[in-house]
Amino acid sequence: xxxxxxxxxxxxxxxxxxxxxxxxxxxxxxxxxxxxxxxxxxxxxxxxxxxxxxxxxxxxxxxxxxxxxxxxxxxxxxxxxxxxxxxxxxxxxxxxxxxxxxxxxxxxxxxxxxxxxxxxxxxxxxxxxxxxxxxxxxxxxxxxxxxxxxxxxxxxxxxxxxxxxxxxxxxxxxxxxxxxxxxxxxxxxxxxxxxxxxxxxxxxxxxxxxxxxxxxxxxxxxxxxxxxxxxxxxxxxxxxxxxxxxxxxxxxxxxxxxxxxxxxxxxxxxxxxxxxxxxxxxxxxxxxxxxxxxxxxxxxxxxxxxxxxxxxxxxxxxxxxxxxxxxxxxxxxxxxxxxxxxxxxxxxxxxxxxxxxxxxxxxxxxxxxxxxxxxxxxxxxxxxxxxxxxxxxxxxxxxxxxxxxxxxxxxxxxxxxxxxxxxxxxxxxxxxxxxxxxxxxxxxxxxxxx
Amino acid sequence: xxxxxxxxxxxxxxxxxxxxxxxxxxxxxxxxxxxxxxxxxxxxxxxxxxxxxxxxxxxxxxxxxxxxxxxxxxxxxxxxxxxxxxxxxxxxxxxxxxxxxxxxxxxxxxxxxxxxxxxxxxxxxxxxxxxxxxxxxxxxxxxxxxxxxxxxxxxxxxxxxxxxxxxxxxxxxxxxxxxxxxxxxxxxxxxxxxxxxxxxxxxxxxxxxxxxxxxxxxxxxxxxxxxxxxxxxxxxxxxxxxxxxxxxxxxxxxxxxxxxxxxxxxxxxxxxxxxxxxxxxxxxxxxxxxxxxxxxxxxxxxxxxxxxxxxxxxxxxxxxxxxxxxxxxxxxxxxxxxxxxxxxxxxxxxxxxxxxxxxxxxxxxxxxxxxxxxxxxxxxxxxxxxxxxxxxxxxxxxxxxxxxxxxxxxxxxxxxxxxxxxxxxxxxxxxxxxxxxxxxxxxxxxxxxxxxxxxxxxxxxxxxxxxxxxxxxxxxxxxxxxxxxxxxxxxxx
Numbered sequence: 001x002x003x004x005x006x007x008x009x010x011x012x013x014x015x016x017x018x019x020x021x022x023x024x025x026x027x028x029x030x031x032x033x034x035x036x037x038x039x040x041x042x043x044x045x046x047x048x049x050x051x052x053x054x055x056x057x058x059x060x061x062x063x064x065x066x067x068x069x070x071x072x073x074x075x076x077x078x079x080x081x082x083x084x085x086x087x088x089x090x091x092x093x094x095x096x097x098x099x100x101x102x103x104x105x106x107x108x109x110x111x112x113x114x115x116x117x118x119x120x121x122x123x124x125x126x127x128x129x130x131x132x133x134x135x136x137x138x139x140x141x142x143x144x145x146x147x148x149x150x151x152x153x154x155x156x157x158x159x160x161x162x163x164x165x166x167x168x169x170x171x172x173x174x175x176x177x178x179x180x181x182x183x184x185x186x187x188x189x190x191x192x193x194x195x196x197x198x199x200x201x202x203x204x205x206x207x208x209x210x211x212x213x214x215x216x217x218x219x220x221x222x223x224x225x226x227x228x229x230x231x232x233x234x235x236x237x238x239x240x241x242x243x244x245x246x247x248x249x250x251x252x253x254x255x256x257x258x259x260x261x262x263x264x265x266x267x268x269x270x271x272x273x274x275x276x277x278x279x280x281x282x283x284x285x286x287x288x289x290x291x292x293x294x295x296x297x298x299x300x301x302x303x304x305x306x307x308x309x310x311x312x313x314x315x316x317x318x319x320x321x322x323x324x325x326x327x328x329x330x331x332x333x334x335x336x337x338x339x340x341x342x343x344x345x346x347x348x349x350x351x352x353x354x355x356x357x358x359x360x361x362x363x364x365x366x367x368x369x370x371x372x373x374x375x376x377x378x379x380x381x382x383x384x385x386x387x388x389x390x391x392x393x394x395x396x397x398x399x400x401x402x403x404x405x406x407x408x409x410x411x412x413x414x415x416x417x418x419x420x421x422x423x424x425x426x427x428x429x430x431x432x433x434x435x436x437x438x439x440x441x442x443x444x445x446x447x448x449x450x
Numbered sequence: 451x452x453x454x455x456x457x458x459x460x461x462x463x464x465x466x467x468x469x470x471x472x473x474x475x476x477x478x479x480x481x482x483x484x485x486x487x488x489x490x491x492x493x494x495x496x497x498x499x500x501x502x503x504x505x506x507x508x509x510x511x512x513x514x515x516x517x518x519x520x521x522x523x524x525x526x527x528x529x530x531x532x533x534x535x536x537x538x539x540x541x542x543x544x545x546x547x548x549x550x551x552x553x554x555x556x557x558x559x560x561x562x563x564x565x566x567x568x569x570x571x572x573x574x575x576x577x578x579x580x581x582x583x584x585x586x587x588x589x590x591x592x593x594x595x596x597x598x599x600x601x602x603x604x605x606x607x608x609x610x611x612x613x614x615x616x617x618x619x620x621x622x623x624x625x626x627x628x629x630x631x632x633x634x635x636x637x638x639x640x641x642x643x644x645x646x647x648x649x650x651x652x653x654x655x656x657x658x659x660x661x662x663x664x665x666x667x668x669x670x671x672x673x674x675x676x677x678x679x680x681x682x683x684x685x686x687x688x689x690x691x692x693x694x695x696x697x698x699x700x701x702x703x704x705x706x707x708x709x710x711x712x713x714x715x716x717x718x719x720x721x722x723x724x725x726x727x728x729x730x731x732x733x734x735x736x737x738x739x740x741x742x743x744x745x746x747x748x749x750x751x752x753x754x755x756x757x758x759x760x761x762x763x764x765x766x767x768x769x770x771x772x773x774x775x776x777x778x779x780x781x782x783x784x785x786x787x788x789x790x791x792x793x794x795x796x797x798x799x800x801x802x803x804x805x806x807x808x809x810x811x812x813x814x815x816x817x818x819x820x821x822x823x824x825x826x827x828x829x830x831x832x833x834x835x836x837x838x839x840x841x842x843x844x845x846x847x848x849x850x851x852x853x854x855x856x857x858x859x860x861x862x863x864x865x866x867x868x869x870x871x872x873x874x875x876x877x878x879x880x881x882x883x884x885x886x887x888x889x890x891x892x893x894x895x896x897x898x899x900x901x902x903x904x905x906x907x908x909x910x911x912x913x914x915x916x917x918x919x920x921x922x923x924x925x926x927x928x929x930x931x932x933x934x935x936x937x938x939x940x941x942x943x
Contacts, residue, residue, distance in 0.1 A: 033830060042731060045728045045748070048724060048804070051751065051800070052750060059761070059762065252655040269659050272929075273661060275928045279858065280669075284665045284668055288664050312658065340640065340644060342644040342648070370756070377899050418765055425758050432754075
């Protein structure tokens, strides 16, 4: 208040040209620049978050439907004269009837169902096509496992064809069906009516997680079973190799290494390996493990070895950080009561650093789990339907891996595989979230600050 | 004898050695622990280590050397006349191996006796059909020399593994006995054990060097093979990429490098401004609450596997760019394009740039900001004229590291950028059109090395030359980044 009154008393000539209360043009400009600058920052943060939201929604909206699948319940007659001509229920003789022998049975069953429900649909041809091509194999396996059922009529649950499943998930419409040679609009009408009759329903799809991959014509049957086991085996190899080697290397570099050229060389190498493109590790795996050492292609052991080399720098960096965080007083105390250097490290420092090491290892494993490019080069893209056997032999059997399975599915022409690939990514992301959550929990629970 | 049994035998021997070594040390002083040089467990551990280490070392060495040695012997024994027209020695060797493993399978399944497998002749038996019965599919009929060589191969492999078993067990028992013999009260067991453990630690630390060496040597070796079949001048200075497995391909790196650099450039165009401004906002303006929420959220982007970004490019960004930009502007009709891959890669790099820059900006001391504020500068002026210049070397380093990541990135470009190489004869318009599909070095490494590959053809070997070039470029960028950061870093105390 006082300076206001004071200015009034001043002669006009002595007045300052501008008031502190009123911004001059230059200050306005500077303040506007300030606001703009702050706005740029806010926009950048928002764009980053927006990208994350867009990414997650895109994957979820495309992939969530993979966890639902359309099933059709049918009563199938299993005539003896077709499936077991000799009538002696001998499995070897019955095995001569291929899946082609079984598909007419399913087509008949669908037609019977249509007749039973009294459905009349104009222009309906081949109603049997609404069933997946996987169904005859399913039926055949069941009959061969239980030869006694031949001659009876049993109720089965079959997967619906990929297009019918797509219709139930609004991916296929009548307009696209017109152009599609794999499905007709009349079959979609049939689908509607079967759903009303309760024969056809959509429910949770366990097979997506447990079943093996299926060929390009039957996306409805494709599952992640082999890929999950393959990824699990690789993580096992990485854990068994990268953790001990990484911890041993870090202990040496942090606690024992003298300052010399050799140590410097190792340090530089570790820093560089962390930044080498992952595809280069794939070339290494192909040249050394497959072409030189003669290990089999597509085997989890090779994938595991390659990922071990990739994960080592991550684990070494994390382990060294947590070894460094153990205060020197602990070491001095141990040495003071007569422990050797080695005893100090293994009895006192290492146990105190263990939570940090574990956290780093889990984060390294999570990185390895999502890595795709090097696995493409060592043949993990192969189409594998057989489950690998149990460890340790299974490590040498062909298998797939989660991220590679995603890539594999994106390369197929049927649009239903886009849904499968996104669904597989959701499974992959769930594993990653769990691993990272465990790492964060471990850190919170066991981290010590000195 | 399966390998696993051999391993188990050695491990059991080591466990027995531990117990015996411990007892022997105690017995030598009549159970008086005070007169022992080391704790009793060290005597036990010494025996166990002496049993395991030489035996397993021999085992690993043998397993590595044996296949190469057998292959060498067999291929030396094959006369040149036995190699069919249009084939070569390495193809023949893989045939031989396939037949040999087929015979193994047949014996395992009981379709053939051991004796039969080593004595059948192509003159009397249709080997292909016999093996087909047990589920081993062979591409062509088995020629007599191939079968002979395969039988020889099996013979050498089985006698090799017999000798290996003998050698490993002899070494294990030898180590066991000799170390047990020197176990006495005054034997310095702890020093011995600690020396061995230290040696193992050094070996583990050296694996990093071995890996680098493996990468460089494996690629150098195959690259040399490539350049012996294809002139290096055309590889580095040619302008066309047109591989053709029937021969006469043009394999030049320039079109691929152009695609790689163009996509990386767009990626940096997206990632650097967003990442940098986000880092500045987070460290200078944002309150603790916003920082606690937004920073981890943006860093989630760094933890997402690249295949997820690839799928995102393929099913969302690609079609979106095509439908809303490329088609209306008449610039292209392809969903996979430079812009698609570049933008998605940029998103991937945002957290990379932002968290590195964030650390560097936070390292600029508060006193410099306070000085600038004291002179009357606004917050943004302080940032632009004081904080960023002080942090500049670090920021440049972060950008270089991001560039090296972009150049080596594979899955996003495989799924988002397309497979056709840039064509220099079509004019500049197509080269710089961001909505044109273009391919990169990494995409071509993947496509040349997946599927059925013939490691004698230049079309396959070119992937190693591409890989080596990629390795050199990214290594150069990383070293440059580290150099800049170290050289120009201001030291504030």
